[in-house]
Amino acid sequence: MLNELWWMWLQVFDSLSNPLIGGGVVVGGVALGFGGRLAARRTGWRPVPSVLAGIWLGVVLGATFSRTLPDWAGRDQFCQLNGFAVNGGIELLNGLLFVPLVFCAVLATRRPLAVLGSAIALSAAIEIVQPLTRRGLCETQDFLNNSAGAVVAAALAAGVLAAYRHRTAAR
Template sequence: MGLTKVILAQPGVLAATAVGCVVLGFLALLAALLFGWNKLPAVLAACGLSLALAVTLVRGDFTNATPHLVNPLSVCLRNSFSLKGSWELLNFVMLMPVGFFGVLATRRPILVALGCALVSAAIEVSQAVFELGVCEKQDFLNNSVGAAVAALAGWLLLALFGGRRTDRARRATSSYSLAR
């Protein structure tokens, strides 16, 4: 419970999450309609992304949030994957909703996992450039591995319970509409 209080005590995190859910959720819904994705999982993935961005990039004091023109990777901590502490576990689960619901929405586990890794890298670089946190290789690895595990879980769920039936239902519907 202490970790949750620390995160939610940051001014603006809840507001940024709510605004992000509305904006990113709307964009995800449009993308779902455009690309034929499942709508609800797409919106849930967007809300998960909104929470991850708010927790990692929203800080109460924006006076130090000025870009630095040095190589941002030069200031990153070069540590390794670990699940030994609460912050490490938080980073492991941070992009799991995006990975899981992204796969349920798009049915593309590899692209979703790679997209989550890119988001994680962008977050870490942004933290270094704008001094909004600590850029760590460990955070990137924990975020990416957690998202990949969640993407795998989503893919397995589709393979076991949803993939074939949904594909058959789509074919049956399009065959029925072509016959009319």
């Protein structure tokens, strides 16, 4: 397990060393972080988690759309039909990809189900758009792993909100 985690982090740093991916993550994170702040002002969301959710949305979009598709990929079928798995580094990264975004968005909006539904829809949209733009592969495994991570993050954030409400009600 430790070996898998080490390999996973090496993959992240290797990907970010690509100027296109690193730049996409930074530019997307900064731009959408500002967008999160604007959304917080207009909607009454909590500002800090809104900014963090915007940054993480930029990271998700930057990481998924800044890379180029290898020549060998995506020729046989539009979407590869494979199942849920977290037995490898890339699979685990896909499971973790939406966790910070969903966690922060739930804390910002206080609406776990709405955020969860939006995250699942975003994951599906990313998987459909990637092969159309030649910026990645459509894989059902990525969608399932992203969605599972989003469910865990929404549940954790809902628990944090419930604990906070319970603590403030007890005062």
